[in-house]
Amino acid sequence: MALPPHGxxxxxxxxxxxxxxTTWPADLSPTDEQELRVLGTALLxxxxxxxxxxxxxxVFDPHQAVAPAFATVRFRVQAVIARRHGTGARAAVVHLVWAATDRGGTYTDGRISDRYFTxxxxxxxxxTWKPQPRQ
Incomplete structure (x- = not known):
């Protein structure tokens, strides 16, 4: 299956x-996968x-002011899956492909991020699933 061109x-x-x-067959219960997809998207x-x-x-220090790197207007998750991470059933990774406009005004799609949960x-x-610090 060919991926669509950027843009x-x-x-x-x-x-x-x-x-x-297709690339990563499901290995979590449908309930866990759906919950993790929602959590991973919100965390990203x-x-x-x-x-x-x-x-x-x-995850985020409430006393630390940080300028967001991307605009909310053109932020979009293109695809997301959740899968087990490692050999245990207590760890998962959420794979996200997303698009956004950065502070400089450059719009890029196909960005890839992983968020880890235990x-x-x-x-x-x-x-419950708890987010882990960025790796």
Whole structure:
């Protein structure tokens, strides 16, 4: 399956998503994968644009003001999957392909980021995915 050319826009996102899914077959439960896809996307958006950083106090210092590197207007996740990371069932990686306009005004698609999570248990005994520091 050939990837769409850079600059294809949203029309090429479906092919990128299919390529990720074909290249890395699913190995998490559908529920875990969906939860991790949502978490990974939100974490990437917060990191790249600054929007939602307060939702991640364990990842972003709430007292540190950081100028976002990318504009929220042209930020788009093109494709995202979540898979196990390593040999255990308690670690996962979210692979994201995304597009955005940087502070200099340059729009680039096909950016690649990975966000790592570990399974933990909340104070109420509910299993949850916790983001790990950037690697």
């Amino acid at each position: 294809e826009g949203p029309a090429g996102d479906r092919v990128i998503q299919q390529t990720l899914e 958006r917060a990191d790249a644009t600054g929007v939602g950083r307060a939702d991640w106090p364990d 399974r933990s248990t909340s104070k109420k005994g509910v299993p």
